Structures are given as structure tokens and as C-alpha cells.
Amino acid sequence: MILRPAIDDFRIIGHYIGRITLYLGLMMILPLTVSAVLQEWDSVIGFAIGSASCFVIGFVLSLTLQARKEVTWRHATVIAPGMWILALFLCAIPLYLSGHYGAFIDASFEVMSGFTTTGLSLVQDLDHLPWGINIWRHLMMFIGGQGIVLAAILFLSRGMMGAYHVYTGEGREEKILPNVGQTVRFIWTVSFVYLIVGTLAVWISMNWSGIPAGRALLHAACVFMAAFSTGGFAPQSQNILYYHSSTVEIMTIFLMIAGSLNFSMHFALWSGRRNEIIKNIETQTFFVTVLVTSLIAGVALIHSRTDPSWMILMRKGFYHVVSAHTTTGFMTVYPNQLLVDWKALGLSSLILAMGLGGHASSTAGGIKMMRVGLNFRLFIHEIKRLVSPPAAVLTMSYHHIKNIIMEDGAARIVLMTTVAFVFTYVSGAIIVTFYGYPLDMALFESVSAAANSGLSVGITSSGMPLGLKVLFIIQMWLGRLEFFPVFAFFGIFVARVIGR
């Protein structure tokens, strides 16, 4: 029997969505300030309209929808995806008013791509974009990487009863510290320390590469936010190729990997447990899969070029494998080069890397290293079970921060989520082929969207069909929230109609 949610349940959901919307309005004040300082007055007006809209809608929702109930698991799974849908419209206002997006849906696409840390972009004439808008695009990635709701909990936690439920509703499972408030504060402390140190390091390398100090700081802030959030936006249309700098590329490799690490791993490293990086199932799996995909990419590049040097293999091959595997999406080649130079073998290495993704409880997308490692162990475990005597009792354990014994329920969730990811990749690719694209291009773009990667072979552009824009928005949303909260979001409306 399906339980029918009461009107009070919808009220509490609306109330909290309203409170978090206020936070979005506050967020826009930072790019508004940047625009004001740089005298980008049309952007200042765009951000003022966007921010005021957030405040009006936020106050209206939180004032009119009041309920004497606490947030439960049921509400929380709906608050997070509901918040993301509202953000899709409100955060797109300044982008659309900038005149650099062909339609409002293009601006909404950019917002979804930013918050999900995907990096696919429909912006037009990026090289003339105001800095305020650029900071906003990258800030959305930084905030989205840690979680919009997570960020709101940090600032609005006094008014957020049941914060833990909301926290888990945004695709996060682990509490690093016993209290969710402490966990959120730790995640943001790590992010801010990296923000300062990372931006400084990238700023020095960009200034060294010939960009004047003032502009280099803006570039560095944007590139850091995109790299550490495993996002992939960049302030110029050539992406990372714009800098023509191996130093910037090396910096971004470190930041991409740091961003794709599990926050529990960051906590272990910060606590001095360096051994964890060798023993952890996720880092072990990551090492093996990066090695395998790099080898495939290397073979592909050697086949396609007459004389590829080690430098080219590292700066083009390894760089893009890391970019794909951490689901960042930074590029130092043009999308068409992936088709011409990397060919089917090279593309398959990147598709595989994107599909597998980064670490769980990080800013990265994809199936995630934890699930890949566990699936492999489950496979071996099943073979062991088949060849063992019937009376033998076999247990499967793995190391992630501590030694954990794998239970049947957990194994089922791992397999279900993996199947859901693969289904989304393949079904998306089939839909893209309906629009006339070849299967390799369709699969690449579909995996890139659903794994929140952002690498592109050129399908994603402002001129692509409306159906594909909607498809990729849905794929990015599903991939970031890992399916179940999105289904719960629609499920509560269905339950209201058919429930008892």
C-alpha cells in the first residue's frame, strides 16, 4: 500500500525549499560585487534581478508554507531535487539577461551543468563574457560540487531540523564526523583551504605564463573552482588550451585529482593517516583504472599520429584521461580532434574513464570508484563461492577508512546504482542517435552528461535540437543526485494521487 502524503508534508517541503532559495539570492551578491567593481553595469542589473527574484520567491514560500512538523527522510529526498529544479530557473536569470545565451533553456542548461559540475556549455561568444557572469558560472560549480543544500545547511543550520536527512538527499551517504553539522563544516573547511592555496598556486603559474596579475587572479579563481569541483568550465572558449602552459596543466591535474577524492579520504589525510591512500579500496581501484585507460589512450594516439613524443602522450593523452576519469572535462584539444586524432579506440578510453568516474562522496560523478571496486570484488567473491564446498561460509570485506564486511543489502544497492548508471548512459546514447548522430559520438556525449564529465565531441552547442538539451539536463540531474532522490521527487506527487 502506498501512503498518501498529507498537505502538511508538501508545506514543509515548500517551506525548506523557500529557506534554501534565500541562500541562492545571497550567493549572487558575490558575482554582483565583481561586476560592480569591474563596471559591468548590465551584469550588475542582471544579478540584482536574479538575487531579488530569489529573495521574493524564498520569502513567499517560507512565509506562506508553514507546518508544525520535523523534516523526515521522506521530505528530505524531495527537498534536494526540488531545490535543484527551482535553482534551474532562478540562477539562469543573470545568465540569460547577459545576452550570451540563445534561449532561456540554454541558460538553464548552463545552470544545471554548473551545479552538477558537468561542464557542458551552451554559452555564445564566451571570449566577450563579463567577468561577473564568468565568476557566477564557476561559483555555481564550486557550490554545486559541495552541494547546494549542503551549503545552505552550513548557513541556515539553526533553522534546519533534520539536516542529516537533507544532507543525504543530495547524493551523499557518508557522515565523516559524528554530527552532520561538523561534517558539513569539515567539507567546507577543506574546500576553502584548497580554494585559497589552489587559487594562489594557479595564480602564480598563470602570471608566470604571461597573464597580468589582476586578470591572472580572476582566471586562477575560475580555473581553481572548475578543477577542484571537477567541473570543467573555463573563462575562455579554448578552455585550458588558452593558457599554452604545461605548468597550468600540471596544477590542474593535481586539483582535479584532489577534487575527485572522497572527503573521508581528505579527513584521513588531514588526520595524518597517510597509509589510507594505499589501503583504501577507492584509491586502489582509481590507480588501476587510470593506468588501464591511459594505456588504451596511449595506444590510440600512437596509432593515429606518425611521431607522438612522450610530451604529447602526457599533455594530450594522460591529461584527458585524468580529466575524463575525475569527470572534470578540461580540454586542451578541440572537440573535433577527439574524433580525428583519437579515433574509436581513444574515444572508448575516454568513455570508459568518464563512465567509471571519481570517488564516492566527492565532487566527481560517474559510477564511482567505490562501486567499481566493490563490483569487482563481488564478482571474484561469487566465483569463490561457486568453487567452494556448499558448507563453506565466505564473507567479503574491504577497506574504506576502516575494515568493512560487505552485507547483502549493501551489495544490492551497489549493483542497482551501477545498473542505473549504465542504463542511463546507453538509453541516452540511443536517443541521441535518433537525431542522426553516429553511435560513438552519441555514446560519448551521453556518458559525458550522465557522468557529469563535460568532455564533448562537438554535439553540445547552442544550435543542438531542443530535445537533446532537455535530455542532457535530465541526464546531468539524474547522474548528480544518483537517481533515487529524483524518483522520490516524482513519487511523492504520484503518491498524493494514488495513495491511501
Added chain:
Amino acid sequence: MIRILLVLTTALLLGAPALGAEVMPTDLSKLIEAPQRYDQQTVTIQGEVIGDVLHRRKHVWLNVNSNGTAMGIWTPEQLARQIKNIGDYDHRGDTVRLSGLFNRACPIHGGDMDIHADSIGIIAYGERIIRPIPGWELLVTVLLSLIGAVLFVFDLRRRRQKSLIKERPF
């Protein structure tokens, strides 16, 4: 008759390289679409200088945008000195016409696709871009800000009342 044919044939043979040079693309997107076709050939490109001029000892990197596609141009510093305006938010950059060697995967720049330019000429100087603000946007800003401020005060009062009720349960 034979003499005329000989003259025409000679003219065609001698003119062929020049004709070949003429058909080289001036659009960067053509280079990116078929890089293997133009690899290690001299190309002529026309586009707007955007972003930054990145100084590297005696050379610079220019980034030139042609019809929405940008590419790095490696050129001696003295050739870049004539560039006065660089394209960004409030500037249209100088439009340049440049010639140089196209590299599909430059061996000295880590495999980057680039052009090593040996001649650059300014076609048109850039200018400041004026971006007017529509009147309706100003009106909407004022209206929304006023409504937001009223709601903020209302929310603040409501919260104060709530906290007072909590402090005095009777």
C-alpha cells in the same frame, strides 16, 4: 598556335602554387574540421585578437578568434607590438590578418594545435563596446527589490514574535 598553348601551359604550371596559396582557408573552423589536410602548410587567417597577449621571452602567444573559434598564434614579440586592442567584455579586439605554419600537433608546444605566424597585419582596429541597459530591467530591479525588502521585514517580525512566544510560554 603551338606557341600560345606553350605559353598558357607554362603560365598555369607556374601559377599553380600561387593558386594553391589563394585557396588556403581564412576561417579557423576549417582548420579544426580537417587538420590533417592543412598540417605543416602555410595558412592565412583573419580574426579578432582576444583575451591576453602571453609573453614568453622573445615570442608571444596571441589568441585569435575567427567566427567563434579561437586558436593560439605563436609569433615573435615585435610582430605583436602593433596590436593595440584586445577583445574582452567591453572591447572589440583588433582584427588581424596573419600568415604562418599550421601545426596539427605542434612538436615544440606539447602537441597543441597552433599556428606559427611570420606575418601579421592589422585589418581593423578594435573599439570599446557600449552596452546599454534596457529601461524595463531597471524598473523590474526596483520593483523586485522593494517587494523583497517588504517581505524581509515581515519575515523578521514574524521570527521575533516566534522567539518571544518561546521565551514566554504563558
